[in-house]
Structure formats: structure tokens, C-alpha cells
Amino acid sequence: MNNIMIEINDCPLGLETEYQTLFTKKASNFLAELFLEFEPRINQLYYDRCLRKYELKKSTNSPQFLRTKQRQDKTWMVKPVPGRLADRRLDLGDVSPSNSNHFYEALNAEVQGIQVDFDDGHCPTWRNQIVGLYNVYKVVHGKDDKILKSLKELPILMLRPRAWNMTEHNIMINGKKIPGAIVDFAILMYHNGSRLYEENSGPCFYLSKLESATEARLWNDIFIWTQNRLNIPHASIKACVLIENILASFEMEEILFELKDHSLGLNCGIWDYAASIIAKFGNRSDFILPDRNKYVNMKRHFLKKYMELVVQVCHSRGAHATGGMAAQIANGVSPLKAIISKILEIQAGVDGFMVYDVELVPYMNQLWNKICNTKINQLDHIPTDLISEADLLKMPSGGVTNIGLKHNVEVSILFVYNWLCGNGHFTYKDSVEDSATAEISRSQVWQWITHTAKLEENCEIITFELIRELTQNFVKSTIPSLDKKYLIAAANIFLDIVSSAEPPDFITTYLNDHYVFRRIHGSSVINRYNHKL
Numbered sequence: 001m002n003n004i005m006i007e008i009n010d011c012p013l014g015l016e017t018e019y020q021t022l023f024t025k026k027a028s029n030f031l032a033e034l035f036l037e038f039e040p041r042i043n044q045l046y047y048d049r050c051l052r053k054y055e056l057k058k059s060t061n062s063p064q065f066l067r068t069k070q071r072q073d074k075t076w077m078v079k080p081v082p083g084r085l086a087d088r089r090l091d092l093g094d095v096s097p098s099n100s101n102h103f104y105e106a107l108n109a110e111v112q113g114i115q116v117d118f119d120d121g122h123c124p125t126w127r128n129q130i131v132g133l134y135n136v137y138k139v140v141h142g143k144d145d146k147i148l149k150s151l152k153e154l155p156i157l158m159l160r161p162r163a164w165n166m167t168e169h170n171i172m173i174n175g176k177k178i179p180g181a182i183v184d185f186a187i188l189m190y191h192n193g194s195r196l197y198e199e200n201s202g203p204c205f206y207l208s209k210l211e212s213a214t215e216a217r218l219w220n221d222i223f224i225w226t227q228n229r230l231n232i233p234h235a236s237i238k239a240c241v242l243i244e245n246i247l248a249s250f251e252m253e254e255i256l257f258e259l260k261d262h263s264l265g266l267n268c269g270i271w272d273y274a275a276s277i278i279a280k281f282g283n284r285s286d287f288i289l290p291d292r293n294k295y296v297n298m299k300r301h302f303l304k305k306y307m308e309l310v311v312q313v314c315h316s317r318g319a320h321a322t323g324g325m326a327a328q329i330a331n332g333v334s335p336l337k338a339i340i341s342k343i344l345e346i347q348a349g350v351d352g353f354m355v356y357d358v359e360l361v362p363y364m365n366q367l368w369n370k371i372c373n374t375k376i377n378q379l380d381h382i383p384t385d386l387i388s389e390a391d392l393l394k395m396p397s398g399g400v401t402n403i404g405l406k407h408n409v410e411v412s413i414l415f416v417y418n419w420l421c422g423n424g425h426f427t428y429k430d431s432v433e434d435s436a437t438a439e440i441s442r443s444q445v446w447q448w449i450t451h452t453a454k455l456e457e458n459c460e461i462i463t464f465e466l467i468r469e470l471t472q473n474f475v476k477s478t479i480p481s482l483d484k485k486y487l488i489a490a491a492n493i494f495l496d497i498v499s500s501a502e503p504p505d506f507i508t509t510y511l512n513d514h515y516v517f518r519r520i521h522g523s524s525v526i527n528r529y530n531h532k533l
Contacts (some may be wrong), residue, residue: 006032008087009170012127018134022187023096028227032173035105037225041218045164049211052247053505056280061468063250064389066213070257077318078218078256078263079235081267082158084200085264085320085433087112087376089368090361091158093325093354094121095432096149097135099129104146104400106137106155109358110365113156118184119163119208120272121434123424124512125521126170135189140192159202161185165506169518189226189237189316197236204264205239209272209506223262240264240322244272246280246438249306251390252313265320265351268310269302270296275439277395282447289447290398291456292440293407298324298344305391311349315382323353327431333437339367346371349381356432370482400448407492408441409470412507415441416490417482419511420520435508440506446498464499471495489516 006028011019055062065071091113091205092106106114115121115137122128137158140146140151148155161184162168168180179293196202204517207219223237239259243249243266256263274289274296281287289296298304307323314321323345326338338360345353355364372378384427411428415438418426425434447453448462455462471491479485497503497510504510 002304003249004029004032004036005174007172007175008456011125011130015127015130015134018130021137022130022133022191025519027187027362029192030190031171031183032228033229034186035173035178035182038182038218038222040184041221042164045218047362048214052211053280057283061286062389062393063247064091065250066147066254068254071253074316076257076260077259077511078265080318081238081320082200083266084112085204085238086320087368088265088320088352089117089376090352090364091354092155092356092361093117093320094356094425094432096128096132097123098122098132100131100135105358107147107149108261109155111155111361111363113158113204114353115160115206115354116157117206117424119166119206120158120436121425121432122162123419123422124166124168125422126160127470127521128252128422128424129168129170129183131371132185133191137191138193151201151296152198154201156201156203159184159205160187160206160208164215165209165282165504165509166512167509168294169512185226187222189230193226193230193232193237197232203237206240206267207241209245210241210243210255211245213251213258214243215260216255220259220262233470235261237262238264240267240320242267242269242272243306243310244269245276246273246392247258247276247290249309250389252309253317256313256317256319258351263319265314266310267322267324268307269324270298270434271440272437273306274303275436275443278440278443278447279503282443282450282503286452287395287453288391288453289444290311290396291400292444293397293404294401295398299339300396301390302394302396304348305387305394307345307350308350308385308506309392311381312383312385312387314351315349315379318379319415320351320377320379321349323348325354325356326364327356327359328360329357329427329430329432331430333430335360335363342367343371346378349378349383351377351379352435370448399460402455402457404443404476405448405455405462406470408445410468410474411437412442412498413474413487413490413494415473415507416493416511418485418491419508420486421483422521435506438507442494442497443503444496446500446503449498464495467498 039246090111092111093115094117095114096117097103162179162180166180167177168183193203309320324326328338411433449464453462477493
């Protein structure tokens, strides 16, 4: 019998009940057993990502579609989803359960699902993790006095654990820190999985930032192990994979196959996907992305074909294909811009998409009813156009505007600032900004500096000195209510990132590991559990 040491930081002040409910000895043991079972394969995942990244950097070759048996065999299909999941038309996105008011508002909305987000729209401070996990627990177990509906009457909770790039610094197993993805999934499943299954309400997951079918196979095996361990029937867990990495777009068929019994289809979103192109190919001048506000949208060839391919692959295998999130905040303003963008997605054949603002929900429901009438999905719509590797890699033409450059600088700094304050997303200029928009913003700034791009207005070269000047001006002129100390720290962190010779793949990884963030939100008191496996 192997002796296991589980070390968990003590609870933040005032969260004793939440902490003791979540991190019981049995739940902690389940977490440890799950991690140790899959630790070698998780380590291999990190190694494979690094190896693939640097192989791409030293080569001029571009990725190709895999020539696998799964792709060539046109007969296999994903397992049909249970009744409630046949309708995926509208989810609310970026709903961090640590923001209790927003979470409760989402639970009462007329939507099919809620992206209960521990990733892009969430800041994983120890306090936020405990509050968020406990809020989910209360809703699932009917222990929240503010929620009067049963689970079957509520929107389905689409649980989104952190992606593999995030480490949980507050938990160690045998002296090793473990991935945030494992912590979130294990605690969510241990406390809620059986109940969600019994109530025909899941358990359902969004899986973020997968890069290959091998990673999908790892998740599938984690699902099987967990179902066996918790005595939940096979194929109870359903997961929608977000195709938000350029490499994953070349393995969609294989990703669906690996999750075949547990698949809830694929999702496409614009900004993480576009940022991943810079992360993988940003050193190459033929992959420069122009001003995102002016030249990058779902009408552009590489994104239009990406969405068409998601629909084509999913529908040919009987799986749902969903689109991205409308980030617009209504604020009493006409939602026409959001409606137009979602019309394009519906016409492309998607079965659903997300919005952030609850005020947009009635408009989107009307839109679905108007275009699709009583149809709850578009699985019968299968595009037949042949989509090539070149289609996915055809960068749009265009330059950089002064307004677009400033906007990227501002979004990047404000995202870092909000993370230092413990917020995973924020609203700015009538849009919600999260890690996805921060990723594309800071990535573009770095790429434009690296390749000496020019401003359209006056042909001025974008240099680090220009970015530093824009940063200083923004810090001086920004909202007085912001904490100046945190704002200056955020500006300096942003400048460090965009001046790096080798920028981080993920801004959230960089911030989560940064000494400033950990000094603000860290904890040093540890509870230890000995456990024999």
C-alpha cells in the first residue's frame, strides 16, 4: 500500500463551512487517487505540447489533417445525447460561480445552459475557487434558499474546469502541485456528479484549450475512471470540446472519435483560436494578424471556414456544433450588432451559441424561433464544401490602426489589473472582456512589435517604445476609481509580456504563477492528510 500525502491550504477567512464541505477527507482522497492514476499521462501531455511547439517553430511546414482510420471511416457516430441536451440553442457564457449575483441571475434566465466557468471568465484565487465550487454544490443539492426551482427546471450546468495550462498552487499531492483542471473536475464530480445524473441534468462539461486527439483520449479515460469510481453508468458524463487552438482544428474528427460515448460536440470561438495562431506561428511573417477590431471577424476566410468545418465534422457524426459568445453588453442600446453576428452563425448551421448579457437572451430566443421555427437543432444541415488546410491558415489582409492598437493595450492592462483584484472578466466600452480577448490583445501587440508592423494612418513603426508611451498615457488618464498601485503593477506586467523574446502561451498561466498575484492572493497555512492507497 502506498502512503499518500495530501496538503491543502487552509480556508480563507469566513469560508470555514464552504471549505469543510468541499474538502472532506473522502473528497480529498478521491482527488488524490484521480491525479495519481493519470499523473504519467498528464506529464506526457505537457511534454508533447512543448515538443510540438518547438518543432513548429524550427520548421516552415504547416499542420496537416491527419490521415487516420477514424477520419476515413464514415460510418461511426457519436452516442446520442439525452433528451434535455438535444436543445443546445442558447447558453450564457463566462458565468463565474464565484460571482454569486451573476450566477443566480443566470440560473433564472430563459436559456438551455449556463457555462459555469472556472476558466476564461474566472480568476482562480483560493477564495474564488472555494466560493465557486460551493455555490455549484448548493444549487445541485437544493441547499440554496435563493433558488426555488428544481435541477430539472433550471438551465443545465455546463461545468467548465480550468484548462491544462493552469496549476493549483493551494493543493499538493506527494509534494507536487497539481493541474487546476484535475482539482476542478474531481471536486465537481465527487460532490455533484451522481446528483446531476439522477436528475437528468448532466454531468456536463466544457473542455477548454485542447490541442490534440490524444488530449481528448486522456479526458475520455478520466471520465471512464470517474464513472466507475462513483458508480455512475458509462457515458453519463458529456463534454463539449472548445476548438480554440489552431492545432486542434486539424484533428476535429479524431477528437470527436476519442470522446465518442461522452461527446457533446464541438464549439468554436474567435479570440482564443486567433491568439493560438500567434502562439504557434507568431515568429513567422506570413502569419501576422491585422487589427482585430477592423479586419478579424467571422466573415474572414480563415474563420468562416473554421466554423464551417466545425459544423461539417460535427453534423456528419451526429454531434452538436456550437458557436462563440456574443460579448456585447446591452445597456439599453440596440443589440443589432450581436444579432447580426449570430444570424451568420445560424446560417452557417450551428446548433447554438452563447451570450454574456442576460438582457440579450429574449432577442436571441426570438432570433432562433424566427429562423428555425420549432427546430431545436440543425443536425440535418451538413455542409459539403471541401475545406483544405490552406483555408484554415489563410490570414486576412489589412494593417494596424491607431485605435485598434490602443484598444489592445488597454484591454491587456485592464485584464491584468482585474486579475490582481481577483476578477476574471470585466466590462469595457460595452463589451465583456475575459482571458480570450486579453490573449488576442497582448499577442497582437507582441507580434506587431516583433515584425515591425506599421500604423495605417501615418506609417509609424510599432516599437516597444511606442507601446510603453501608450501604456504610460493610459495609466495617467484612466478611471480615477481604479487602484493606482495595482494599475501600475498591471502595466509593468503587460510590458514584460509584450517585450519577451519568447512570450507565454497563455496570459493566465503567466499571471497565475506571477509573484505579484500570488503575494496578493496566496495562503501559507496548510492542512495535511495522510492516506494509504
